[in-house]
Amino acid sequence: MKILQVLTYSKADTHWPTSQIAMLISAITLTILLASCASNQQLVAVKSAEPGSLLSDQWQTVSLGDHKMGYRHIRRELNSERINSTETLALTLSQPGTRDRKISTILSYQESINGKAISLSKTMTSETANHQMNAKVSGNTLVVTLKQDAKVEKYAIPEPFYLPEGLRLALLKHEPRDVPLTYYSWNFSTRSFDKISLTINAYTDSANSAYAWHIQKATAIGENSKTSDIFTDAHFYPLTERSHSNGEDVLFASCDRACATADFIPNTHVYRQLIQSPYRISDSALQGKIRYHLSGDFDLQPPTTYEQSVTISPEGTELVVCGNCGTESPPSDEDLNTALKDNYWLPAQNPIFKNLVAELLPDHDSDPSGQMQRLTRFVTRHMSDEPSYSGYATALEAFNSQQGDCTEHALLLATLARAANIPTRVVFGLAYNNERFLGRKYVFVPHAWVQAWTGSKWESFDSGLGDFTAGYIALGLSNGDQSDILKINEQLHKIRIASAIQIRRR
Missing domain, CATH: 3.10.620.30 (C8orf32 fold)
Structure with missing residues (x-):
C-alpha cells in the first residue's frame, strides 16, 4: 500500500494531530454496544450451545467518509455460563513523508447468559501508545485498573448499565417501542459513563429486506450529542451502522473476512483537521x-x-x-x-x-x-x-x-x-x-x-x-x-x- 506524494517536510510538522486519531478511535469504540454482535445468520442459540461454543464470528469494514480505514472483527463465545465478547479494531493510517501507521484496539466483555455485566477491558497498541485498562463490576461499583501504573479507580454505576448482550436483551424486552430506551455504558477513553438514548423504529423500506429495525442512537456529550444510525435484524443484531462524528461519517459494513481484511490505500486523515x-x-x-x-x-x-x-x-x-x-x-x-x-x-x-x-x-x-x-x-x-x-x-x-x-x-x-x-x-x-x-x-x-x-x-x-x-x-x-x-x-x-x-x- 503506497501513496506517491511530493511533500516538503520540516520540524514544524511535529504538530501533526495525534488528537484527531484519538478522536477517530473514540468515535468508533463508542459504538460498541450495538455494533459488537453478529447477524442472526451467524448466531448460535445461547441456551442450546455447549460450553466453549463459538456463538458468532463477524467481520466488518470500517470507513471514514468514502475511504476505508481498516476492519473490525467481533467474536462471541459461551464459556462457563458466561458470554465473552471480543472486538478487535485494526486501523491503518497514512502519514505523509513516512510509512503508514497501524493502530489496534481490543475491547473485551464478560457477561452472564442473562446479560448481567461482569467485567470489561480495553487494550490499545500502536508504535507510540500502549494502554491496558481493566474494569470489574463489584456490586454497584465499577473498579477500574490502569495497568501502566497499577492505579485503581472506583466509580458508582448508574442504572441501567449494559454491556453488549445485556443491551440486546433489553431491546428485545423494551416496550412500548415509541419510547426511547435510555441506559449507561462505560467509556474507557474518558473514564466516565456515557448516557445513551436509543430511538427504535421499524424498518419499512423494501430496499433491504434483511433489516427489521432502524435504531437512532444519541450519546450525550455535554449539551450536545454524538449520533449514529444502526440497522439490525429482528433479534437486534446489527448489520450496518453509520456513526456521525466530526463532520464525517464512520461506516461499519458487514462482509466476510477476505473483504474486511483486503489491502487498501489509506487516506491521509490529518488533512481533515x-x-x-x-x-x-x-x-x-x-x-x-x-x-x-x-x-x-x-x-x-x-x-x-x-x-x-x-x-x-x-x-x-x-x-x-x-x-x-x-x-x-x-x-x-x-x-x-x-x-x-x-x-x-x-x-x-x-x-x-x-x-x-x-x-x-x-x-x-x-x-x-x-x-x-x-x-x-x-x-x-x-x-x-x-x-x-x-x-x-x-x-x-x-x-x-x-x-x-x-x-x-x-x-x-x-x-x-x-x-x-x-x-x-x-x-x-x-x-x-x-x-x-x-x-x-x-x-x-x-x-x-x-x-x-x-x-x-x-x-x-x-x-x-x-x-x-x-x-x-x-x-x-x-x-x-x-x-x-x-x-x-x-x-x-x-x-x-x-x-x-x-x-x-x-
Missing part, C-alpha cells in the same frame, strides 16, 4: 499582537489566559493574542497544587522523571522560566524528528519510545516540569503555520503545548514548534487527560477563522 487562514499572516505580525474572529456553531469557550483575551458576542468569538494580552486572575494555592499533581497521563512522581530533572536542572538555578527553557530543550532533543500520530501516549510512553507529535511533546514536558515542582497545564488549541505543512500553506493546525506558572504569570513553552507567537490560539486547558482533547476535537470542524488582523501600536 486543518483550518484555512483567511490570508497569509506575516512573520512580523506573529511576533506582535493579532485579533482573531472565530465563527461557526462550535460549543467551545476559549479560555482567557495571560496571553489571550476572549470576548464572546452574538456575532462570534473574538480573541486577541500576544505575549501579555490577557487578564487572567492569579492562581489560588489549590490551582497550583492541582497543576503539580501526578496522574495517569502525567506521572510526575515516577522515579524516572524525578531522577532526570535532578540531572537536568542545576541546584543554583531556581528561576522557573529558566528551568522550563532547559526542560523544553531536552524534550526537543529527546523526541524523534520524525513525528508519529499513531495514538495518544502517556508521558512515560513518550519518554521511552521517543516518538510522537505535539501531544506527546506536551505531556512529557508538563510531566518533567511537575517533577521539578513547577506547576504546569497542557494547552490544546491551534497553531498557525506560515510554511508549507503537509503540502498546504497558511493553515491553522491542531496543536498542544505547555503553560508553566513562573511566579507571576502562566508562560507558554513548546518543545515541538519553538517559541510562542501570536499564531497560537488556546481552545482549552487540561491536566493532560485524553477526554479533554477529545471534546475539543469534536468541535474543530465547526470552527471558521473569519479574520486575523494585526494590531499595531500607535
